[in-house]
Amino acid sequence: GQSLEQPSEVTAVEGAIVQINCTYQTSGFYGLSWYQQHDGGAPTFLSYNGLDGLEETGRFSSFLSRSDSYGYLLLQELQMKDSASYFCAAPGTYKYIFGTGTRLKVLA
Amino acid sequence: GAVVSQHPSWVICKSGTSVKIECRSLDFQATTMFWYRQFPKQSLMLMATSNEGSKATYEQGVEKDKFLINHASLTLSTLTVTSAHPEDSSFYICSARGSQGAGELFFGEGSRLTVL
Numbered sequence: 001g002q003s004l005e006q007p008s009e010v011t012a013v014e015g016a017i018v019q020i021n022c023t024y025q026t027s028g029f030y031g032l033s034w035y036q037q038h039d040g041g042a043p044t045f046l047s048y049n050g051l052d053g054l055e056e057t058g059r060f061s062s063f064l065s066r067s068d069s070y071g072y073l074l075l076q077e078l079q080m081k082d083s084a085s086y087f088c089a090a091p092g093t094y095k096y097i098f099g100t101g102t103r104l105k106v107l108a
Numbered sequence: 109g110a111v112v113s114q115h116p117s118w119v120i121c122k123s124g125t126s127v128k129i130e131c132r133s134l135d136f137q138a139t140t141m142f143w144y145r146q147f148p149k150q151s152l153m154l155m156a157t158s159n160e161g162s163k164a165t166y167e168q169g170v171e172k173d174k175f176l177i178n179h180a181s182l183t184l185s186t187l188t189v190t191s192a193h194p195e196d197s198s199f200y201i202c203s204a205r206g207s208q209g210a211g212e213l214f215f216g217e218g219s220r221l222t223v224l
Binding site for chain 1: 142144149150151152153154157165201203205211212213214215216217218
């Protein structure tokens with residue numbers, strides 16, 4: 001089967017840096033994507049790692065290590081609006097599976 | 109960016125009735141669409157993958173006869189919940205993958221279904 005595991009909840013203060021981990025077990029792995037979802041809304045795409053290493057997009061960075069079946073999303077200079085759920089996901093040819101999700105709470 | 113429109117955004121229906129949810133890609137051709145179901149504070153669970161012009165591929169445990177998916181064109185996919193029951197109440201979200209950008213899905217706004 002396929003599974004992507006994440007911590008259920010992370011709490012941090014405004015201005016801090018937080019890392020959300022994702023460990024996966026999938027077949028036919030192509031890469032790792034990350035999404036943000038606010039309560040009641042649809043997921044929005046943040047980043048995609050098709051290759052090992054770090055991808056940086058503004059305050060967000062994402063990392064992938066295929067040898068460790070592991071990736072993470074790094075959020076810097078946290079803002080209150082970053083409070084949301086974050087999902088890693090594994091795109092495939094015929095499937096697109098999401099991780100268990102991490103609820104991030106940003107405290108003032 | 110690519111836009112996916114989904115409607116209705118919310119619907120309330122009586123038990124035993126059927127509900128159709130539409131998902132349209134407005135400015136690109138979606139060869140593949142994915143339908144997800146999400147319960148409160150949980151992850152997105154893949155229900156089925158639909159490819160234009162062919163039958164949908166359902167995930168294990170998803171009833172094909174209950175959740176009818178049709179992908180008749182490159183811009184439209186529909187999900188029909190047949191003979192809905194209260195346990196079918198959930199947030200249903202469609203997404204589309206265009207011809208480029210394998211890593212990114214474009215999501216509709218989601219449809220919140222409440223079955224009384």
